Amino acid sequence: MSILSALRRRLSKLDEVNARLERVQEALGRIEGRQLVDAPRSALTDSEFRVFSQWGEDGIIQRLVREVPAVPQLFVEFGVQDYKEANTRYLLSHDNWAGLVIDGSAENIARVTADPLYWRHNLKARCAFVTRENINDLLTEAGLRGEIGLLSVDIDGNDYWVWEAIDAVDAVLVVVEYNWRFGPTRRVTVPYRPDFVRGDAHHSMVFYGASLAALEALGRRKGYDLVGCNSAGNNAFFVRADRRPASLPVVDVASAYVAGRFREARRVDGTFADLDPSAEIALVDALPVVEVPPGN
Secondary structure, three states: OOHHHHHHHHHHHHHHHHHHHHHHHHHHHHHHHHHHHOOOOOOHHHHOOOOOOOOOHHHHHHHHHHHOOOOOOEEEEEOOOOOOOOOOHHHHHHHOOEEEEEEOOHHHHHHHHHOHHHHHOOEEEEEOOOOOOOHHHHHHHOOOOEEEEEEEEOOOOOHHHHHHHOOOEEEEEEEEEOOHHHOOOOOEEOOOOOOOOHHHHOOOOOOOOEOHHHHHHHHHHHOEEEEEEOOOOOEEEEEEHHHOOOOOOOOOHHHHOOOOOOOOOEOOOOOEOOOOHHHHHHHHHOOOOEEOOOOO
């Protein structure tokens, strides 16, 4: 047997092992989901479990989909990297939703389209650097317009500005990343730049996105209610006000806000800075931001 043939066999075995591990992940997610069905009504964080999401978003999204009636089984998520770790992958594989994912890296999108999940389900993948100028064109060019089930925004930069610009689709549920370092009261976002890249904006890598209060105000202007955040302190969950059931009460910013405990700061040379959360907050406090208007 040639070395090339042996290598191909090993890669095939590795793909098979990865596929089996993914099925185990999905099975565990189904078990956790069933356990939560009859659980008492509680904070969103009590519904967390992780299958493919970075933290506990899979469980929270399953709860929202279960409690909000007639959610269309169609999603949009951008900032997905290679889609191995994403907010919508479990909806695709477990619930057979359809959707569109967007990432600015051609290499990442090539990995998405090479994944067996891509041909097994109705998934579209587009390579684009998302801005407020192009987001609606990206959506309509992919055939998306009108009501969809879920929109997930996580681009580590212009999140506020891009969500504000979206009008091609009308999501029932929205998941958007907030930057906990701006604190629970400041209503601020990074200044808009079409070419905003987190590492270029500031070497620390912690200057990006918007505060929870800014996103809550934007959500209200767009007709959404804040229903909670995850326990990691980086994702906020919104339900369109006209579709929100009584089982998902509106939560004010002070109650919903969770301060993140994860650390991401980098030195100028790119190495891990090992700053405690208060030092990361102080670093961001010194940088220029835009104050955003209150919600209606």
